[in-house]
Amino acid sequence: MTLPIYLPLGLGALLFGLGLWGALTRTNAVRILMFIEIMLNGVNLNLITFSRYYWQQNAESAARAPIITLFIMTVAAAEASVGLAIILNVVRNRGSVDVDKINLMKG
Amino acid sequence: MDMFLHSAWVIAALPLTIAALIAMFSRQLKDKAGWLGVAGMFVAFVWSIGVFFAVAAAGGGHEEAAAAAHEAAFFTTPAWHLVWHNWAPFGPYQIDLGLMVDHLTAIMLVVVTLVSFCVQLYSIGYMHGERRFTRFYAAINLFTTGMLGLVLADNLFLLLISWEIMGLCSYLLIGHWYEQEWPKYGSIKAFLTTRVGDVGMMVGIWVIFMVTRTLTWEGLASTIPELVKNPVQASALALGAFLIFTGAVGKSSQFPLHVWLPDAMAGPTPGSALIHAATMVAAGVYLVGRTFMIFGNVAPWVLTVVAFIGGFTALFAASIATLRWDIKEVLAFSTISQLGYMIMALGLGGWAAGNFHLMTHAFFKALLFLAAGSIIHAHHHNQLMHKMGGLRKKIPITFWTWLVGYLALAGFPGFSGFFSKDELLLAAWTWAPAGMNPLVAKLPFIMALLTAFLTAYYMTRATWLAFFGEPRDQHLYDHAHESPWTMTAPLVILAVPALLSGWLWAALPAEWFHSESLLWLEHFFHNPGVREIPTESAVTVTLMATTAGLVGIFSGWLLYAVVKPETRAKWIQAGKPIYTLVRNKYYIDEFYELTVIKFTQVASVAIAWFDGAVVDGAVNGVGVIGNAFADVSGWFDANVIDQLVVMWADISRAIAAQVRRISTGYVQQYMLTFVVVVVASVLLFQVIR
16 A cells, blocks of 8 residues: 555645745744745655655656755755854844845845 | 378368367367367368378379270279268168269369468458357368368269258358348358259259269269160250259359359458358369269260350359459459359360369469458458558558469469469360351350450459559558468468469470470379360460450559549440449349349248138138037037937836836745746646647
8 A cells, every 4th residue: 555646745735835835924034944944845755755656667767856855955954054144144233033124125 | 191091081070070179169269269270270281282192193183094094984093982881771772972082182172271271370360359259160160071071072962961061151151240231141142042053953963863873973984974875864864964063053153143152252251262262162163073974974065054154154253343342242253253264164175174273263262362351451341442542552461462363363474373264265265066156166265265354354453443553541541551470371371372383284384395294283183084175276375365364454454543533434424334234233133133032022922821811721611610510519419319328328217216116125025926926937837838
């Protein structure tokens, strides 16, 4: 009995949607960063699911998905560290992590 | 002696150095400048004597021609030659500058340095205390350099350079007292008149060079006999020869460019003696003689023109000299006349005779000028002969030396001028070119004989008026005094060659005494290729010439010593028109005044108008057009181009004003936009597919 494919895909979509909702609605920069991590993990789950289900048909193609996943995890770690460093500097300069108050990019 | 010959360049370098020294240390030298010049010129004179004897020992033209009969005509191998090869290369051609000494140069060196030495010694007395004493000496020495360079030159180019140096010095010396009107006028007139001839000469040199591709005497002598076989090149060479002769006409003051020499008398008398009597004005004669390889080879009409211009000038100037009252002016016209003689002799093929007269004339005319200067000096700067008279007792040395010069110029037997004039007249008498009417061919002789008569007449008149009779101005007479020794010594020195130099070529005495040595100069002057002058009629010619001279002397004595002034006045009244014509120098000056000078003035006014109205108008018009164009262009730039640029800027700004509103600076808005766009794109992609 194999796990039906819609369950892991649905979980991935749920995680992505949750992350997107959080990233768009929260105003705390640290939270936004955390929601972005959730989005990324949703995508990872999606990739791993397709890889697992299509391994029988074409292993060569399916093997690419875990590699991309590993890349995403690496980039996510780097992104988290850079993002936290930026946030730390924003806090130092502005005394706040509220993104609504950070509008230097206004044209 | 060879030591002198092989360093002959020193003769020209010495006065140049001294001129430079005097010019540089004029303040320190002051009166000593004169002695420096005299000392330098004495060394140069000794050097020239050495060169002369070296050349004479090596043999003159006669022996050389015999030894090298194959050589080109009108050219004798120089005894010493120093060449600066390829001095001025241009294209495939080159100009060599060189110095050389041959027999003619050797004689000229002695003549020039001797006269220059005497003049410089004389000027110490004459110019004593004058303004710009050192400038005078610097100019005299520079001039001597020019004349020595001219006779040493081995090509037309260096000759032209020296020629122009002399022209400059002549200008400087005529205008020595430039505060006064006459010297100022005279110097400019001399410079501009000779310039007319010089331009012709320069064009002539150019023509010669274009045909022969060489300017050295040697090159010309070897190329021209071949080139004249081609009729086109022959006529070009004839033209070149004629143009070179115009240079001689200007410098040697021949008709019609003779007008400057009388006004050159405005300068200091020693300068006139050196430049406007003995040396520079003879440069034209020397030029024709030196370039005889051109004149002798081209069409005979050129030499005929030379002969007739010379003969006419001789007679013309002598007639004017008979009625002058200024003693220097008499000598000036006499110089023109004698130069005409020499030019005529060269034109008639009497090459040696012309150069012989050039030499003797240099001595006795320099002597006469210096003696005239001495008279003027003694007479408190009075130059007018009708205020003189009876001076022989007051200034005996001047009188006796003047007498030598006077008799030499008048052609009195035994004096130098007698022998050289005889040779000239013989050349004229024997002139009979093929195809010419014998009567026309005798014209130069007739003119020359008349000139001999007039010369003797006007010189007797001058001598009588100055030295004999009763004093006409008692006050001036009482204060007359003999000049210092620095002025009388040169007179005595010059009197020696003026008296004796003719015996170097005394044709008739040589025949009587069977003495070859009396014909020494004739052999020395021998130039291969020139016409042989037959000597059968020498006695006839001498008789005619001597008679003309003696009749001239007698009539001069008769008119001024015997005939009373009142009677003379009556005769003048009888011949009034001719008298007025000659007295006013045939109105040549007035003619030039009315034609050349007026024309130049009118032309310059017209050209000035043309320049102001048309040329300037055109230039200003171009400026106005440029301005107008610039205005239009500027307006277009400001109102069209700038507005276009501004318009684009406005458009961008308007667009930006709208676009910037979506750039709120809130990251989450951007993210939302991003998500919406991605989702919309995916959906759109699905729909299209």
